[in-house]
């Protein structure tokens with residue numbers, strides 16, 4: 001499917017989703033969010049795709065937030081709907097997806113942009129990236145899961161400080177806080193993301209999906225994460241991946257996982 005606000009590229013089993021509104025610093029308008037929903041749903045369903053890298057077009061921004069120009073006309077009901085819809089169709093979709101999703105944060109990741117990066121399973125930032133949740137400068141709070149995911153990633157104290165001051169932090173500070181997994185030069189950002197994703201793609205895909213589910217359960221108050229782990233651990237024994245992984249170990253060879 002052709003998109004207006006996204007570029008889709010494939011590199012072997014990696015699908016790139018590039019937010020492509022460079023003149024607006026890749027701000028997420030409604031149309032872009034709808035396209036993201038479609039692109040991610042298709043990538044998860046496509047057996048040729050092992051994992052996804054999300055990044056922004058250009059050198060300056062990953063995503064500079066939700067598109068502020070769409071906010072002026074919203075009332076309470078439409079504002080609530082915007083947040084709920086976005087959370088379900090894009091941000092939760094990514095976090096709970098069965099395939100690894102890496103955010104390659106290539107510049108400003110503000111507001112909805114940082115929320116998008118935080119919904120991904122792993123974040124790698126370029127050393128010029130700046131991150132923040134500046135919504136209170138607009139009379140708003142984060143609505144795409146930012147208050148929850150930032151708190152889980154950096155702790156309540158830092159989350160309160162970042163959200164209430166609206167200050168941007170550097171990539172080095174984000175690394176120090178545990179908000180990003182790695183910081184590299186902008187030139188090597190995509191290579192680093194690919195290297196990590198390619199390593200994950202050598203592992204058993206169904207076990208990766210189970211690991212994502214069990215780890216997500218750790219921060220979901222609606223489920224007991226230890227029970228989820230037991231269930232997912234058990235399920236692994238019914239997969240060909242486990243047969244292959246264990247046989248390969250015993251036969252002293254590298255496993256070749258076929259499932260998706």
Ligand code: COA
Pocket residue numbers: 023024025027064065066067068069108110111112134135138
């Ligand atoms: N929504 C809509 N448009 C945005 C945007 C956003 N979140 N962020 C940037 N843009 C647009 C600007 O309006 C400008 O468009 P124009 O050229 O048509 O006027 C263009 O992108 C370039 O941005 P500009 O502000 O000129 O770049 P800058 O280098 O001076 O500043 C930022 C960069 C990121 C500091 C600044 O754009 C900014 O503060 N953006 C908003 C960040 C924000 O509050 N995000 C949270 C939203 S909930």
